[in-house]
Amino acid sequence: MLTREVLQELIQVxxxxxxxxxxxxxxxxxxxxxxxxxxxxxxxxxxxxSTEHVAEIVKIAARHKVPIYPRxxxxxxxxxxxxxxxxxxLSMLNLxxxxxxxxxxxxxxVQPGVIIQALNDEVVKHGLLYPPDPGTITTATMGGSVxxxxxxLRGLKYGVTKHYIMGLQIVLxxxxxxxxxxxTVKNVTGYDLVALYTGAEGTLGIITEIIVKLIPAPEARKSxxxxxxxxxxxxxxxxxxxxxxxxxxxxxxxxxxxxxxxENFVHAGLPMNAEAILLCEVDGYKEVVEREAVLVxxxxxxxxxxxxxxxxxxxxxxxxxxxxRSALPALAQKRPTTVLEDATVPRSKIPDMxxxxxxxxxxxNLQIATFGHAGDGNLHPTILTDVRDxxxxxxxxxxxxxxxxxxxxxGGTLSGEHGIGIAKMKFLDWEFGEAGVAALRxxxxxxxxxxxxxxxxxxRRD
Amino acid sequence: MLTREVLQELIQVxxxxxxxxxxxxxxxxxxxxxxxxxxxxxxxxxxxxSTEHVAEIVKIAARHKVPIYPRxxxxxxxxxxxxxxxxxxLSMLNLxxxxxxxxxxxxxxVQPGVIIQALNDEVVKHGLLYPPDPGTITTATMGGSVxxxxxxLRGLKYGVTKHYIMGLQIVLxxxxxxxxxxxTVKNVTGYDLVALYTGAEGTLGIITEIIVKLIPAPEARKSxxxxxxxxxxxxxxxxxxxxxxxxxxxxxxxxxxxxxxxENFVHAGLPMNAEAILLCEVDGYKEVVEREAVLVxxxxxxxxxxxxxxxxxxxxxxxxxxxxRSALPALAQKRPTTVLEDATVPRSKIPDMxxxxxxxxxxxNLQIATFGHAGDGNLHPTILTDVRDxxxxxxxxxxxxxxxxxxxxxGGTLSGEHGIGIAKMKFLDWEFGEAGVAALRxxxxxxxxxxxxxxxxxxRRD
Numbered sequence: 001m002l003t004r005e006v007l008q009e010l011i012q013v014x015x016x017x018x019x020x021x022x023x024x025x026x027x028x029x030x031x032x033x034x035x036x037x038x039x040x041x042x043x044x045x046x047x048x049x050s051t052e053h054v055a056e057i058v059k060i061a062a063r064h065k066v067p068i069y070p071r072x073x074x075x076x077x078x079x080x081x082x083x084x085x086x087x088x089x090l091s092m093l094n095l096x097x098x099x100x101x102x103x104x105x106x107x108x109x110v111q112p113g114v115i116i117q118a119l120n121d122e123v124v125k126h127g128l129l130y131p132p133d134p135g136t137i138t139t140a141t142m143g144g145s146v147x148x149x150x151x152x153l154r155g156l157k158y159g160v161t162k163h164y165i166m167g168l169q170i171v172l173x174x175x176x177x178x179x180x181x182x183x184t185v186k187n188v189t190g191y192d193l194v195a196l197y198t199g200a201e202g203t204l205g206i207i208t209e210i211i212v213k214l215i216p217a218p219e220a221r222k223s224x225x226x227x228x229x230x231x232x233x234x235x236x237x238x239x240x241x242x243x244x245x246x247x248x249x250x251x252x253x254x255x256x257x258x259x260x261x262x263e264n265f266v267h268a269g270l271p272m273n274a275e276a277i278l279l280c281e282v283d284g285y286k287e288v289v290e291r292e293a294v295l296v297x298x299x300x301x302x303x304x305x306x307x308x309x310x311x312x313x314x315x316x317x318x319x320x321x322x323x324x325r326s327a328l329p330a331l332a333q334k335r336p337t338t339v340l341e342d343a344t345v346p347r348s349k350i351p352d353m354x355x356x357x358x359x360x361x362x363x364x365n366l367q368i369a370t371f372g373h374a375g376d377g378n379l380h381p382t383i384l385t386d387v388r389d390x391x392x393x394x395x396x397x398x399x400x401x402x403x404x405x406x407x408x409x410x411g412g413t414l415s416g417e418h419g420i421g422i423a424k425m426k427f428l429d430w431e432f433g434e435a436g437v438a439a440l441r442x443x444x445x446x447x448x449x450x451x452x453x454x455x456x457x458x459x460r461r462d
Numbered sequence: 463m464l465t466r467e468v469l470q471e472l473i474q475v476x477x478x479x480x481x482x483x484x485x486x487x488x489x490x491x492x493x494x495x496x497x498x499x500x501x502x503x504x505x506x507x508x509x510x511x512s513t514e515h516v517a518e519i520v521k522i523a524a525r526h527k528v529p530i531y532p533r534x535x536x537x538x539x540x541x542x543x544x545x546x547x548x549x550x551x552l553s554m555l556n557l558x559x560x561x562x563x564x565x566x567x568x569x570x571x572v573q574p575g576v577i578i579q580a581l582n583d584e585v586v587k588h589g590l591l592y593p594p595d596p597g598t599i600t601t602a603t604m605g606g607s608v609x610x611x612x613x614x615l616r617g618l619k620y621g622v623t624k625h626y627i628m629g630l631q632i633v634l635x636x637x638x639x640x641x642x643x644x645x646t647v648k649n650v651t652g653y654d655l656v657a658l659y660t661g662a663e664g665t666l667g668i669i670t671e672i673i674v675k676l677i678p679a680p681e682a683r684k685s686x687x688x689x690x691x692x693x694x695x696x697x698x699x700x701x702x703x704x705x706x707x708x709x710x711x712x713x714x715x716x717x718x719x720x721x722x723x724x725e726n727f728v729h730a731g732l733p734m735n736a737e738a739i740l741l742c743e744v745d746g747y748k749e750v751v752e753r754e755a756v757l758v759x760x761x762x763x764x765x766x767x768x769x770x771x772x773x774x775x776x777x778x779x780x781x782x783x784x785x786x787r788s789a790l791p792a793l794a795q796k797r798p799t800t801v802l803e804d805a806t807v808p809r810s811k812i813p814d815m816x817x818x819x820x821x822x823x824x825x826x827n828l829q830i831a832t833f834g835h836a837g838d839g840n841l842h843p844t845i846l847t848d849v850r851d852x853x854x855x856x857x858x859x860x861x862x863x864x865x866x867x868x869x870x871x872x873g874g875t876l877s878g879e880h881g882i883g884i885a886k887m888k889f890l891d892w893e894f895g896e897a898g899v900a901a902l903r904x905x906x907x908x909x910x911x912x913x914x915x916x917x918x919x920x921x922r923r924d
Contacts, residue, residue, distance in 0.1 A: 104701040104810035105839075127707060151648045160648055162657070163625065176897035183808035185838035186613045186622055186878035188661045189886075189893055190902045190920060195624070195657030199650050216707035239566040245589060245678035287749035346645035348566035376647035377567075416648035424651075431651055435638035439909060440652045446908035447901060458652060 002043035002087065006064050010046055010088070013056040018094075020045040029089045032074040032081040033136075034423060035339050036387050036396075042069070042083040047091045051169060051177060051208040054090065058206065059175035061088055067455045070202045072113065072144030075136040077340060078421030080148060080201045084456035090206065092143050098122050099209070105183045106214045107166060112143025112207050116150075119212075129217040131158035134417070135328060143207050149199030151417030153324075156375035157249045157283075158215075160417065162198045167211030170197055173204070173448040183211060196443070201419055202454040204447040221249065221283035222293040223317040226305040227274045231255060231358075234276035235351030237303035238374050241280070242347060244299050246292050250281040251375025255354075258327050258371040258382075265330035268323035271307070278305075278374065279324050281317075327371045328382070335367070335384040339396055343407045344416030347377045356406040357381045363402075364395040378416035404430065420458045428459070438462075464505035464549065468526050472508055472550070475518040480556075482507040491551045494536040494543040495598075496885060497801045498849050498858075504531070504545040509553045513631060513639060513670040516552065520668065521637035523550055529917045532664045534575065534606030537598040539802060540883030542610060542663045546918035552668065554605050560584050561671070567645045568676045569628060574605025574669050578612075581674075591679040593620035596879070597790060605669050611661030613879030615786075618837035619711045619745075620677075622879065624660045629673030632659055635666070635910040645673060658905075663881055664916040666909040683711065683745035684755040685779040688767035689736045693717060693820075696738035697813030699765035700836050703742070704809060706761050708754050712743040713837025717816075720789050720833040720844075727792035730785035733769070740767075740836065741786050743779075789833040790844070797829070797846040801858055805869045806878030809839045818868040819843045825864075826857040840878035866892070882920045890921070900924075 011019050020026060021044050030039040048054045061068040067087030074081050083089050096113035103126055110119055117138045119130050134140060134150035144150075146168070151160045167181035170193075181187055181194035197204060228234040234253060241248065254262065256275050263270040270277065278300065282292040293310055300308045311317035332338040345353045354370065357379070361368040372380035381403055385396050404414055404427055414424050414431050429437050441459045444451070451461060473481050482488060483506050492501040510516045523530040529549030536543050545551050558575035565588050572581055579600045581592050596602060596612035606612075608630070613622045629643035632655075643649055643656035659666060690696040696715060703710065716724065718737050725732040732739065740762065744754040755772055762770045773779035794800040807815045816832065819841070823830040834842035843865055847858050866876055866889055876886050876893050891899050903921045906913070913923060 102808075102810070103705055105808045106704060107808075149650045149654070151650075155647050159625075162654065163621075172897065172901060174897075176895075176901075178894060178898040178901060180894075180898075182875060183873055184806045184840070184875050184878060185617050185809070186806055186835075186840045187875045188611045188613075188879055188881050189876040190882060190890060190898075191666075191905055192611070192624065192657050192661050193901070195654050196905075199654050204653075216709065242568060243565055247678065285747075285750045285753065287753075288747045291747065291749075344646045344648055346564075346567045346569075347647070348564070373648075378646070378648045411645055413644060413646050413649045414651040416646060417650055419650050420652060428652060432640060432642075433638075435634065435636075436640040436642075436652075439634060439638075439640060439655070442908035443653055443655075443658075443905060446904035 002066060006060060006066055007044060009060045010044065010057060014046055014048055014053050018047040029071065029083065032076050032079065034077050034079045035337050036393065037079045037082060037422065040082050040084050042089040043086050045089045045091055047094050049094055051171065054171045054206055054208050055175050055177050057090060058171050058173065061452050062174055065450050065452060067452050069454050070143065070206045072141030073139050075140045076144060076148050076421065077418040078423040080419050080421035080457055082422060084422060092141060095208065101126060102183065107183050107211050108214055109209065109211050110142050111209060112141060114142045116140055116142060116145055123214055124217060127217050128214040130164060130212055130214055132161045132164055135325065142210055146198050146207055146210055147200065147202045148419045151373065151378060153250045153252065153373060155373055155378065156251055157247045162195060164213045165194055165198045165210065166213050168194050168197050168207055169209035170205040171208055173453050181211065201421060201457050203444060203458050204453060218283035220286035220289040221281055222289045223311040223320050224280045224293060224296055225309045225320055226278045226300040227271045227307040228276045228304065229274065229306050230304065231276045231354050232351050233304040234278055235354050237278060237300055237305065238350055239348050240299050240303050241296060244295060246282065246295055248280045248296065248375060249283040252279040252324050252372065253374035254327060254371040255369060257367065257369035258331065261330045261334060261369065262323050262326050265333065266323055266326045268319045270323055279320055331369050331382050331384060335386055337385045337387040339383040339385060339400065341381045341400060341403055342415050342418040343381055343403050343412065344378045345407050345410045345412030347375065349410040349412065350374050350377060352410055353379060353407065357403065360399050360402045364399045366395055366399055377412065422457060425458065425460065464528060468522060468528055469506060471522045472506065472519060476508055476510055476515050480509040491533065491545065494538050494541065496539050496541045497799050498855065499541045499544060499884065502544050502546050504551040505548050507551045507553055509556050511556055513633065516633045516668055516670050517637050517639050519552060520633050520635065523914050524636055527912050527914060529914050531916050532605065532668045534603030535601050537602045538606060538610055538883065539880040540885040542881050542883035542919055544884060546884060554603060557670065563588060564645065569645050569673050570676055571671065571673050572604050573671060574603060576604045578602055578604060578607055585676055586679060589679050590676040592626065592674055592676055594623045594626055597787065604672055608660050608669055608672055609662065609664045610881045613835065613840060615712045615714065615835060617835055617840065618713055619709045624657060626675045627656055627660045627672065628675050630656050630659050630669055631671035632667040633670055635915050643673065663883060663919050665906060665920050666915060680745035682748035682751040683743055684751045685773040685782050686742045686755060686758055687771045687782055688740045688762040689733045689769040690738045690766065691736065691768050692766065693738045693816050694813050695766040696740055697816050699740060699762055699767065700812055701810050702761050702765050703758060706757060708757055710742045710758065710837060711745040714741040714786050714834065715836035716786065716789060716833040717831060719829065719831035720793065723792045723796060723831065724785050724788050727795065728785055728788045730781045732785055741782055793831050793844050793846060797848055799847045799849040801845040801847060801862065803843045803862060803865055804877050804880040805843055805865050806840045807869050807872045807874030809837065811872040811874065812836050812839060814872055815841060815869065819865065822861050822864045826861045828857055828861055839874065884919060887920065887922065
């Protein structure tokens with residue numbers, strides 16, 4: 001229980017107007033976007049306005065050994081922001097300034113509460129791009145995105161969040177404020193703590209400032225849709241494109257269930273009877289885009305696509321991507337609960353993973369729609385279910401476990417982009433063994449010996 | 463002192479033929495490529511032939527608390543491989559197999575003793591490239607290169623070693639063998655220990671297998687030399703190229719002292735009277751290369767280059783890069799000792815850093831030649847001196863300190879690509895403060911509580 005004393009100290013630091021304690025206010029901080037996850041009420045929500053506020057609040061939490069959970073927009077998909085042990089939720093939404101766009105060094109400096117899309121809206125004015133592109137780009141914050149190391153649609157060519165984080169200001173678990181990294185392209189000073197904090201899910205400290213790398217925005221892009229009457233052929237076509245030395249910006253797959261659901265939802269002209277479609281976008285200089293589009297079209301036909309359609313104009317292109325981005329909301333309409341999974345394998349194993357997902361769905365008599373970032377091996381098998389149906393949920397959990405087991409057996413990983421959070425903690429030793437989990441735990445304890453930083457995520461006390 | 467018992471255990475694990483103890487054998491393991499650094503004799507050198515050997519040897523070291531130092535080709539430039547506390551040097555040179563080139567997943571899997579160039583010679587057969595390109599590419603090993611997070615000439619467009627390391631097999635300080643990461647483009651499972659071990663200089667464990675990312679080799683490239691009668695103009699031209707949304711593969715600078723020395727050494731036709739030259743290479747699809755070369759030429763002229771020369775053929779191009787790669791060996795001929803420094807600032811601060819280096823050279827009456835990876839802000843001021851001249855060496859050390867101070871004051875970092883090792887340990891708190899160094903130390907102690915892994919590098923016991 002949070003004592004009156006702690007509450008008084010918090011109010012003293014940031015003012016009563018930035019402290020929430022009423023039950024109805026706390027309620028929305030009790031969960032995040034993860035399905036079928038228990039809700040946990042925080043004891044207090046505080047909204048700092050500066051790094052100094054964060055440092056002072058962390059010092060209070062450290063002194064009283066009270067858990068503290070940084071929170072952005074709460075869009076994460078592994079329970080990473082749920083205040084599982086009560087305590088203080090630190091809402092970062094008012095630390096929302098873009099502090100600088102530096103065109104000479106191709107960097108931007110932002111506070112953690114900045115929405116990813118807002119950053120892109122700003123840098124596009126200078127002809128620049130911040131490439132990470134998670135599905136939640138219009139709602140998720142930069143702080144959350146760095147903490148979860150968001151992936152998204154552009155991973156294949158451009159990489160993921162960690163490839164764009166150059167510097168971080170961090171409030172450590174003892175309240176000390178440190179800067180790691182900076183604006184230099186090269187930096188080998190000490191251990192790479194910028195990388196360690198990126199994807200640490202707020203369990204090692206709190207991000208209060210972020211320096212990101214920008215790139216010149218590609219001048220042209222072209223989108224291609226390929227229709228397949230056989231999922232395996234679609235799976236094989238993915239590796240074939242890469243073998244032909246084309247690295248598309250985006251290479252996505254949707255299976256038949258997803259196609260039908262999306263088409264009913266957005267009417268984008270998707271082929272309702274296709275077993276699978278691939279959506280591909282190439283970008284860069286316009287000459288390159290022309291060349292690559294032709295080559296991609298040829299490869300897709302060679303690999304057995306029954307139809308290949310190149311978007312003729314912006315409108316056609318935008319409609320294709322609207323369709324892709326509608327996959328999750330459309331599927332979410334079908335049943336009361338949508339369990340969105342994150343099965344990640346080496347690209348060459350996509351056909352095997354697709355087959356395994358179909359087998360698992362049949363075995364457990366579940367409806368699983370699959371879509372995702374096929375080009376980088378990151379699929380989203382999505383189980384359409386109902387959390388109130390206990391018997392079905394048992395089958396869901398078994399299916400999820402089998403999906404992870406299969407991904408790891410195929411040389412993949414437990415999580416490509418959704419994080420470990422609460423949801424996947426218990427499976428960590430499948431990938432790393434006990435000694436590996438112990439190594440992770442030793443890092444947690446080195447930087448947060450009292451487990452006050454977003455406790456109950458990634459690793460627990462032994 | 464290493465006991466007879468430890469020696470017997472080592473011989474039992476890997477056979478007497480893989481154990482060196484004679485003074486004349488040990489001598490070459492007492493130093494590395496770092497200038498003006500004390501030599502330290504190891505007590506024994508062992509050459510493992512497998513990961514299992516490494517694990518067994520580490521277990522022996524752990525049991526007896528004997529220091530253990532992994533070593534590749536010993537080309538590093540911050541004293542990182544010097545066995546400063548005696549003990550066991552682990553020569554990784556016989557773990558030198560390229561285990562796989564996976565064209566579908568664009569990865570290669572190698573043992574740590576593979577020479578970087580040998581990997582590239584292999585992958586080029588498949589039209590692929592491993593981009594990291596340190597000056598020591600023909601001699602340095604992959605293990606050393608990952609441990610130091612080598613930079614090199616292609617950092618600007620392609621990034622550095624850490625951007626290409628997808629998976630590592632590590633022998634921890636307790637002898638446990640763990641795999642982190644793998645062949646998936648996306649991976650957010652647990653803390654990013656692949657990144658933590660990349661650049662950890664062997665202080666957290668020993669790398670026994672490496673999965674790297676490959677890219678399709680660019681089909682064309684074009685090299686451009688720009689001659690300046692003013693160093694500042696050359697410095698300004700760098701940021702101007704980037705502002706024009708061109709990211710060259712390579713963008714290097716050489717000052718007048720370097721130019722004259724190199725020209726006398728290789729006769730590449732460099733302009734002996736130029737104050738500075740920029741060497742630039744653009745690469746990619748041939749249409750893009752044409753477009754970018756024209757634009758780079760225009761920008762260089764606008765920025766005041768007195769001559770801009772585009773290499774007409776492979777021979778002219780190779781000669782330019784031979785000249786650039788000869789900078790260090792040529793300078794090394796001029797005086798008995800060459801102190802090669804690593805001053806790294808945000809790209810926009812290159813003109814300021816160049817000015818500061820000239821000021822520091824004058825102040826301490828030293829000959830400093832400067833060349834380096836200007837496009838990514840990483841300069842190599844090179845002090846030509848004589849280690850036997852104690853008075854001059856005092857001035858050298860003062861100048862080096864001022865160079866670091868200036869780099870940090872300009873928003874740069876202590877080391878862009880040479881690492882901390884022994885050489886820069888004492889300056890770490892300039893960049894991170896005491897609390898930051900304490901955080902680094904806590905990570906060291908979490909993963910190597912007895913300081914047996916390459917002790918005396920990056921952080922020492924408090």
